[in-house]
Amino acid sequence: MNVDVVVIGSLNYDILVQQDRLPDIGETFTGNELMLMPGGKGANQAVQCARLGLAVSMVGCVGNDIYGRELISSLHENHVGVDHIAARGNNSGIGIVQILESGDYCSTIIKGANYLITEDDITDELFVNKPLVIFQSEIPANIVEYAIQKAHKWGSKILVNNAPARHIPDEMLRLINYLVVNETEASFMHAAPVNSVEEALSCAVQLKKRIAGEVIVTLGEKGAVISGDVSAQHFPAVFCPDVVDTTGAGDSFIGGIAYCLVKGISLAEAVPFAAEISSCSIQKYGGQSSFPMLPDVAHALRVNQESVQSVAATEQR
Numbered sequence: 001m002n003v004d005v006v007v008i009g010s011l012n013y014d015i016l017v018q019q020d021r022l023p024d025i026g027e028t029f030t031g032n033e034l035m036l037m038p039g040g041k042g043a044n045q046a047v048q049c050a051r052l053g054l055a056v057s058m059v060g061c062v063g064n065d066i067y068g069r070e071l072i073s074s075l076h077e078n079h080v081g082v083d084h085i086a087a088r089g090n091n092s093g094i095g096i097v098q099i100l101e102s103g104d105y106c107s108t109i110i111k112g113a114n115y116l117i118t119e120d121d122i123t124d125e126l127f128v129n130k131p132l133v134i135f136q137s138e139i140p141a142n143i144v145e146y147a148i149q150k151a152h153k154w155g156s157k158i159l160v161n162n163a164p165a166r167h168i169p170d171e172m173l174r175l176i177n178y179l180v181v182n183e184t185e186a187s188f189m190h191a192a193p194v195n196s197v198e199e200a201l202s203c204a205v206q207l208k209k210r211i212a213g214e215v216i217v218t219l220g221e222k223g224a225v226i227s228g229d230v231s232a233q234h235f236p237a238v239f240c241p242d243v244v245d246t247t248g249a250g251d252s253f254i255g256g257i258a259y260c261l262v263k264g265i266s267l268a269e270a271v272p273f274a275a276e277i278s279s280c281s282i283q284k285y286g287g288q289s290s291f292p293m294l295p296d297v298a299h300a301l302r303v304n305q306e307s308v309q310s311v312a313a314t315e316q317r
Contacts, residue, residue: 003081004054004262006130006156008122008147009042010114010138011060011075011085012093013067014287016247020101038074039095039287040114041136041163044248047078047288048255048277049134052297054262057081059126060139061113063092068113074288084126088116093138103243103282109164114139122147127154131262134254136161145172157261161254165189170210177213178261180254186217197234200225204232214267218253220246224275226267235271238279238300248287253278255291260301269301276300 016035023029046058058080062068064087071092075082093112099105117139126147127133133151135144135158144160145168151158152175159178162168165188173179187194190203200217207215208227215227223237256274260267277297284290 003057003130005049005056005258006126006133007042007046008059009136010040010093011043011062011071012040012095014039014095014097016097016099018099038071041138041251044251044287045134045254046080048252048291049258050078050080051291052259052294059084061086061088061117063089063113065092067092089113097247103246105247117143119146122150127151127156130156132157134159136163137166148172148175173210174212176211179211180216182218197222201232224271238275240279242283244283246282249278249282252281252291273301
């Protein structure tokens with residue numbers, strides 16, 4: 001099977017607690033609802049890519065436990081290739097997610113088997129004739145860096161979602177074709193606050209100087225910005241009146257960007273499309289189960305393409 005996207009990253013089984021607020025230190029607080037479902041940034045991004053119709057292969061590790069079996073089963077159900085997922089150790093990665101009444105969340109990740117992946121798992125065959133390889137930061141940094149070098153060697157385009165944020169050496173940054181970070185991660189990499197659209201625009205321009213390609217900074221309800229050669233462009237958020245749970249919204253956004261990159265669609269068209277996908281995902285609880293299929297969001301890409309073409313025609317006149 002021809003593969004469009006290889007995702008090298010994490011698989012976590014998520015324990016989600018819906019509650020009105022976070023407890024204070026020393027306080028026992030009563031939650032409203034408990035939900036159990038597959039997640040992990042890597043697996044989430046792989047599933048969203050597959051739900052948009054891309055051929056996806058996932059690379060990572062799960063534990064020899066019931067959670068590991070559930071994680072692999074979910075990928076199977078979503079038509080993600082699992083031949084390069086190893087079962088190691090006793091415990092899969094776990095995500096403990098607290099979802100607040102506003103739909104915002106905070107989470108704690110238990111590394112588990114995600115940190116048992118080794119360089120031996122990163123074989124050349126993963127990258128031969130693979131257009132796009134996606135990374136996050138929930139597996140060991142040395143494995144990500146090793147795999148980036150391999151992907152670069154074989155000519156694959158490299159998308160890095162530096163989440164959760166950590167230091168990336170300059171020599172690795174120079175191999176990255178697409179860097180996608182939210183405002184918190186951008187602030188970490190830029191060593192300066194990113195709390196507004198203006199600060200994000202400035203940050204994107206500066207980060208672009210450090211990588212091989214483009215930078216996208218997502219800003220939640222403020223939208224997103226993408227870098228240009230000497231400037232950056234802001235895209236407003238897609239209005240969503242019914243925010244239920246923002247868990248996995250960033251991962252669904254990555255899936256939309258990946259789809260456009262594989263299909264040869266420009267980032268200027270990709271960002272609004274990815275925003276529409278993300279908007280759909282936050283109207284339901286959970287990560288993978290909330291991600292839309294291509295027919296659910298295809299209208300956004302068509303509308304945006306028509307808008308871009310209209311602007312281009314006007315400029316030509």
